[in-house]
Amino acid sequence: MIFQNTLGNKVTFSGIGLHTGKTITLTLRPAEAGTGIVFHRVDISPAVSIEAKAANVVATRLSTTIGHDGATVSTIEHLMAALYGCGIDNAHIDIDGPEVPIMDGSAAPFVENIVKAGSKACGKAPRKYLVVKKPVTVIEGDKRISIIPSRHYKISFDMEFAHPAVRSQFRSMVFSNDCFSREFAAARTFGFLAEVEMMKSHGLALGGSLENAVVIGDEGILNEEGLRYPDEFVRHKILDSVGDLALAGYRLFGHVKSVKSGHDLNHKLVTELLKRTDAYAIVELAPEGVLPINIAAPEFTYQAA
Structure with missing residues (x-):
């Protein structure tokens, strides 16, 4: 594809965090061209946004953790792999805890539901x-x-x-x-x-x-x-x-x-x-x-x- 892609519709996941043991819910939302992948810790007031970029990585022990302004999101690698594997360049991710749910331990549940949500081009914005x-x-x-x-x-x-x-x-x-x-x-x-x-x-x-x-x-x-x-x-x-x-x-x-x-x-x-x-x-x-x-x-x- 020569254009940037985002989700066709919202999609929500809920499950246990591998390391925290807490039940966490996250929702993927469509985003405009140039947004990239951005996590939003909606359980914090005001919400803290964290771009999924290497510069925001704060820990790599047992999983990959990103952070900003004191807020973190860990175990992002399986979801990031699913988004990359489904060709999604831009997405907002609302999450109500500090860790992405582990689901079944793979990226398959994320891939399956991202595919169901569909994808769409972000206008004519070229993919880089x-x-x-x-x-x-x-x-x-x-x-x-x-x-x-x-x-x-x-x-x-x-x-x-x-x-x-x-x-x-x-x-x-x-x-x-x-x-x-x-x-x-x-x-x-x-x-x-x-x-x-x-x-x-x-x-x-x-x-x-x-x-x-x-x-x-x-x-x-x-x-x-x-x-x-x-x-x-x-x-x-x-x-x-x-x-x-x-x-x-x-x-x-x-x-x-x-x-x-x-x-x-x-x-x-x-x-x-x-x-x-x-x-x-x-x-x-x-x-x-x-x-x-x-x-x-x-x-x-x-x-x-």
Whole structure:
């Protein structure tokens, strides 16, 4: 699409916050071109608005949290991934608590209902793309994430855990709305039983259960229904990456390569990329659906993914 999109109608979600354990309701509303994604903490008087941008990230422990004027909204990554995956550029989000509901632990409930609400173009306002021109890399110990020039938006993820139920998994995705919705949106968040018990003892994961997460015990998966995909863990890592990287504020053209990355490293990559103004260009699609030539390399003509 060459024009910015918003929701066709309002859509409301209600559920438990993974870490707070509180019941929270949020409503997505259509927004005008150039608005971006904006959360409004309507349980605070006066309401506090928080733009979903990397500059507003205040915490990345266990989830991604944005904040402004003392108000925060955490665990935004699954909803952000759903909005990006459904092609929604602009939306207002009214929320009556400090955390996005975890739903079933995936982005699928958000995607399903956003699709039902429909979408519409924001007039003739062109959609803006961030096209990577030079590689940008962040390394911390054995964790690494980079983004390099590419004709598409692509994410490759390599993960490894010292547990027989997980071990190593690798998957790569060339992003499209259909591919994300069909193959990644339903992948659930996961955690190890010992870590979940420790988090609850520290006042975290209070809303976590087998209804909204895959829990891994010493002998394997505790969920009776098992996994939705044989490689559900790495698919969820890619889902998280889509949501975290959406905080760049633009649709992306670049290949993200992750090794054991998480919310913190995802955020650091976006921050480092936006600092490196020589490493990217902000462009608009031409009417025929192509990006300008010579953005990253003379031989490249970028095609819309």
